[in-house]
Amino acid sequence: MGRILSRFRAFWSAEEIPRWFGLSLLVLFIGAVGAVSYYAYRHSRDYAFAQTTHASEDALDLLAGLIRTDSQGADPVDQTLLHRFARSQRCSELRIYDRDLRVIASLLSSETGQTLRSRSELAQARPADLISSTLSDAGPNRRQVLVRVPVRSGGNPPQHYLEAVFDLDGPIALLNLLQAGSLLIALVGITALLAVYHRLRTQFRSVARIAGNLSDAENVEDRLEDLRINDTQDALATGWNSLLDLAISLKEEVARSAASTELLTAISTNAGGELAEAMGTVPLGVMLLAEQGEVCYANAMIRRLFGWDGEVASIMALSDDKISADGAAVAEVVRSAQGVAGAMRATERRIEGADGSYYNVQVVPVLTQRQLRRCVVLVLDVSQQVRADVAREEFVSQVTHELRTPLTNIRAYAETLSSGMFDDPKVITECYNVITKETRRLSRLIEDILSISQLEVGTMQLVLDQVDLRELITECVRDVRGIAESKEIDLQVVLPPKLDPVRLDRDKIAVVINNLLGNALKYSRSGAQVVVSCKANEGEVRLSVKDTGIGIDEKDHDRIFEKFQRSDDPDVQGETGTGIGLTTAREIVRHHGGDISLLSKKGEGSTFTVHLPLEKRAAAPSTAAR
Amino acid sequence: MAKILLAEDDAHVMRLMSIWLERNGHEVVETRNGAEARTQLEGGGIDCLVTDINMPVLNGLELVRWMRDEAGLDMPVIMLSARCDQQKIDKSLEGYRVSLHAKPFSPSRLISEIEGLLTARID
Numbered sequence: 001m002g003r004i005l006s007r008f009r010a011f012w013s014a015e016e017i018p019r020w021f022g023l024s025l026l027v028l029f030i031g032a033v034g035a036v037s038y039y040a041y042r043h044s045r046d047y048a049f050a051q052t053t054h055a056s057e058d059a060l061d062l063l064a065g066l067i068r069t070d071s072q073g074a075d076p077v078d079q080t081l082l083h084r085f086a087r088s089q090r091c092s093e094l095r096i097y098d099r100d101l102r103v104i105a106s107l108l109s110s111e112t113g114q115t116l117r118s119r120s121e122l123a124q125a126r127p128a129d130l131i132s133s134t135l136s137d138a139g140p141n142r143r144q145v146l147v148r149v150p151v152r153s154g155g156n157p158p159q160h161y162l163e164a165v166f167d168l169d170g171p172i173a174l175l176n177l178l179q180a181g182s183l184l185i186a187l188v189g190i191t192a193l194l195a196v197y198h199r200l201r202t203q204f205r206s207v208a209r210i211a212g213n214l215s216d217a218e219n220v221e222d223r224l225e226d227l228r229i230n231d232t233q234d235a236l237a238t239g240w241n242s243l244l245d246l247a248i249s250l251k252e253e254v255a256r257s258a259a260s261t262e263l264l265t266a267i268s269t270n271a272g273g274e275l276a277e278a279m280g281t282v283p284l285g286v287m288l289l290a291e292q293g294e295v296c297y298a299n300a301m302i303r304r305l306f307g308w309d310g311e312v313a314s315i316m317a318l319s320d321d322k323i324s325a326d327g328a329a330v331a332e333v334v335r336s337a338q339g340v341a342g343a344m345r346a347t348e349r350r351i352e353g354a355d356g357s358y359y360n361v362q363v364v365p366v367l368t369q370r371q372l373r374r375c376v377v378l379v380l381d382v383s384q385q386v387r388a389d390v391a392r393e394e395f396v397s398q399v400t401h402e403l404r405t406p407l408t409n410i411r412a413y414a415e416t417l418s419s420g421m422f423d424d425p426k427v428i429t430e431c432y433n434v435i436t437k438e439t440r441r442l443s444r445l446i447e448d449i450l451s452i453s454q455l456e457v458g459t460m461q462l463v464l465d466q467v468d469l470r471e472l473i474t475e476c477v478r479d480v481r482g483i484a485e486s487k488e489i490d491l492q493v494v495l496p497p498k499l500d501p502v503r504l505d506r507d508k509i510a511v512v513i514n515n516l517l518g519n520a521l522k523y524s525r526s527g528a529q530v531v532v533s534c535k536a537n538e539g540e541v542r543l544s545v546k547d548t549g550i551g552i553d554e555k556d557h558d559r560i561f562e563k564f565q566r567s568d569d570p571d572v573q574g575e576t577g578t579g580i581g582l583t584t585a586r587e588i589v590r591h592h593g594g595d596i597s598l599l600s601k602k603g604e605g606s607t608f609t610v611h612l613p614l615e616k617r618a619a620a621p622s623t624a625a626r
Numbered sequence: 627m628a629k630i631l632l633a634e635d636d637a638h639v640m641r642l643m644s645i646w647l648e649r650n651g652h653e654v655v656e657t658r659n660g661a662e663a664r665t666q667l668e669g670g671g672i673d674c675l676v677t678d679i680n681m682p683v684l685n686g687l688e689l690v691r692w693m694r695d696e697a698g699l700d701m702p703v704i705m706l707s708a709r710c711d712q713q714k715i716d717k718s719l720e721g722y723r724v725s726l727h728a729k730p731f732s733p734s735r736l737i738s739e740i741e742g743l744l745t746a747r748i749d
Contacts, residue, residue: 397710401680404708404729409638411730416642419734427645434638486637 022201026194033186041179048175049168053145056166057132059089064149064162067096079105086164092144093165096151104160135165143168206236224248285359285379288366289334293318305330305359305379325354330361334377337363344375350382357383395580402445406438413438440479447511451584462508462591466501469509469534469541476513477532480521488526494533502541502612508588509612512596515581516545516608524549528605540594541612548605557598561586585610628673628744629653633663633689634706635681643676646733650741660684667693672701674744676736679707679715687718694722702743706731 063085067078078096086094086107095106101116135144146165150158206229213227214220220227224247229237279286280300288297294317298308306320306327318331329351337347344365351359360382366374413431416422422431454460477493484491513532520530530547552560561582586596593613600606630652634640644654655672657663661683666672675693679686686705693699703722707715708729715726725743727736 400710401708405636408708408730409636409642412639412642412733415733416645421649422645430641434642438638 022197030190033190037179037183037186041175044179045172045175048172049143052166052168053132053147056089056145056164056168057130057147057149059085060147060149060162060164061130064151067151067160067162082107089164090167090170091164092167093146093163095163096160097163098160099158143172202234203236206234206240209237210240221251224251283381285330285377287377287379289318289375289377291374293331293334301381302377302379305353326351326359329353330359330377330379333361334363334375337365337375350386353383357381358386359383399445399449403442406442406445409438410435410442437479437482444511444514447507448515448580448584451508451511451588452580455584455587460587460591462505464503464505467504467506467509468499468501469543470495470499472506472510473513473532473534473543476510476517479514480517483521484530487521487524489521489524490527490529491521492529492531494531496535499534499536499541500614502614504592504612505588509592512585512588512610513543513545515585516610519581519608520545520547520549520606523547524605536614539614541614543610543612544607546605546607551602551604552598552600552606553602554600557600561596627651627653629655629671630674630676630740631655631657631663631666631672633657633660633675633677633681633686635659635678639678639706642733643736646737647740650737652740658682660686660689663689664692667697667699672699673747674702674704674740676704676706676740679705679709687715690719690722690724702740702747704736704740704743 063081066081082094082096082105085091091107093107095108095111095116096104097116098104103111103114103116106112130147130149132145132147135146144165144167146163148161148163151160151162152158209229210227213229224244228241228244276299282299283301284299285301285305286297286299287295287302290296298306302308305324307322307324308327318334323331333347333349333351336349337344339345344363346365347361347363349361351361353359358381360380362378362380364376364378366376413434417428417431417435422428451460473493473495477491481491517530517532524530524547528548530545530549532543532545534541534543536542582596589596589610589612594611597609597611598606599609630647632640632643632647632654634643634656635658640656640658644656647654655666657666659681660677663675663677664684667675675689677686677689684692686707690703690705693703700723703724705719705724705726706729707726709715712726712728719726725739727739
């Protein structure tokens with residue numbers, strides 16, 4: 001029982017009543033209506049038939065009272081009466097006959113005088129009172145009733161009988177018509193009901209599905225697509241689907257808007273966001289300034305420059321009194337870019353930072369309507385470029401100076417010789433010696449400059465030959481012995497008794513030795529010692545120039561090998577130099593497959609060691625051995 | 627006959643100028659840098675100064691500024707320079723009454739200049 005109840009409850013609470021159930025109800029309804037209609041039709045037809053029969057009987061009985069016919073024959077009046085009665089009462093037969101069944105008068109004149117034969121059982125009847133009977137032989141769809149009334153004359157038994165056959169089809173046809181009309185109206189009503197039911201059922205089904213989808217789906221806003229109704233085409237579903245489309249497009253629009261808001265936030269808030277992160281890594285300071293100098297955006301470099309540390313400086317402004325000296329210098333450039341009425345104009349200026357760095361500050365006005373006071377500030381660190389420019393300028397100046405010095409001596413001593421004013425042989429010899437020495441010095445200098453320019457364009461070529469290093473070193477030392485003596489420096493040479501010839505470019509290695517020796521003498525004070533040594537060991541030749549001079553600070557060990565770079569040491573700056581000697585020396589050695597190492601301590605002297613492989617290793621690409 | 631102070635760190639230039647000046651009958655005082663020259667100037671008796679610009683310890687420009695501004699010495703000064711920034715030097719020597727000669731120079735022309743300056747001073 002409980003099971004049946006639960007099944008019924010399940011059926012009742014089902015969102016959709018099954019189609020078969022609806023159809024069964026419909027068939028039952030139509031069947032019931034049909035049955036009731038049929039019953040009503042039958043009943044009313046019988047009732048109408050009975051009523052008509054009674055009326056016909058009464059009418060015939062009344063007619064019988066008017067008949068004056070006697071045994072002799074029919075009265076002519078009666079004959080007329082019969083006809084009029086038949087017409088008004090829809091009689092198909094009307095006759096008067098006597099007890100012997102002989103027809104006295106009839107609608108059919110041919111029947112008069114004849115004896116009735118048909119309907120024998122009725123003809124035989126001699127009723128004392130009215131009888132009526134439905135005729136069974138009336139044929140299909142016809143209803144006829146035969147009524148027989150005795151014609152009384154005083155208190156005597158009846159001698160004649162009046163007989164009529166009434167057609168009842170007329171009233172019944174009318175009744176049928178009415179019934180058919182009613183049935184038609186009922187059918188039309190049912191059809192209309194069915195149409196309405198169908199319409200409502202579709203609508204209700206859509207509503208039920210929408211409600212079902214909504215109650216089933218979790219996180220409705222994330223699964224709008226699942227709420228769509230696919231298998232129906234009615235207007236409600238179409239409307240619902242359109243509504244969903246609108247909701248989905250709105251959702252996408254909201255997502256897009258959120259994404260763009262996120263991007264804008266990322267840009268404007270300095271923290272987070274790929275663009276902001278990327279801007280943090282570029283070697284360019286970027287800052288967007290609003291009116292009154294408020295900072296809308298500042299990337300990492302700007303924040304570092306201005307001393308705005310921390311995660312996010314919430315309020316930054318150029319008027320901030322906590323900004324660093326560099327920041328203040330940038331702010332000054334921005335202020336100078338302010339024109340009439342506060343409108344910004346494009347400005348570019350180079351500033352020097354507190355730590356000696358150089359920055360190019362560019363103020364670019366943001367040219368949007370009503371935003372004339374806004375600007376973007378770009379700060380580029382140009383220290384390297386400035387340093388390179390200064391170094392190049394210094395190099396040109398130094399090279400000029402270095403070239404002019406031997407040239408001065410050559411020209412002056414040559415003029416001394418040619419003037420003929422000096423005849424002292426000692427002076428004349430001295431003049432020749434100076435000219436020779438200074439010419440060699442000039443030649444070495446030109447070789448240096450040539451080497452550095454070849455290194456610049458990558459066209460250095462080695463002219464390799466078997467070279468006796470002992471001889472080369474001795475020669476180089478001889479060239480500088482005069483300088484050593486004038487500076488009172490103890491110049492020593494330590495060479496092995498025998499050294500195999502080494503394959504190298506004699507002139508270029510001479511440049512290396514001269515440069516190292518020149519530096520050792522230049523940066524050693526009076527009383528210092530310079531030792532040049534050379535030995536072959538483990539597949540390489542090591543040539544060392546050791547001095548007890550001023551030494552090199554460890555921080556400058558790499559820098560002094562860079563082009564145009566010299567140590568910041570005041571002792572070094574006090575000496576003239578181009579800043580290319582060590583660069584050239586190292587590059588030449590590297591082209592030979594070797595390298596130069598340095599051991600030095602400030603104040604204790606330096607040792608430069610040239611490592612030259614006995615078998616030339618992989619040469620630099622620009623080297624072409626001949 | 628004048629006492630001429632030479633300040634030059636290049637031994638060959640120094641030697642050459644000494645030969646020429648001595649041959650013309652002048653007394654030459656040789657110094658290797660500005661500091662040494664300043665000491666000689668402080669000692670007095672110098673009629674003319676011939677100095678290089680680039681020298682260790684105290685350079686020619688600093689020496690001239692000292693002798694004109696602080697020591698108040700008004701003797702003729704001839705300056706030799708191998709530098710290429712001529713305009714910069716001219717500007718820094720403005721008002722110091724210095725005769726500037728670029729290296730390489732002609733010894734005979736230099737001697738004539740010195741002689742001319744000394745004669746003008748005596749007059």
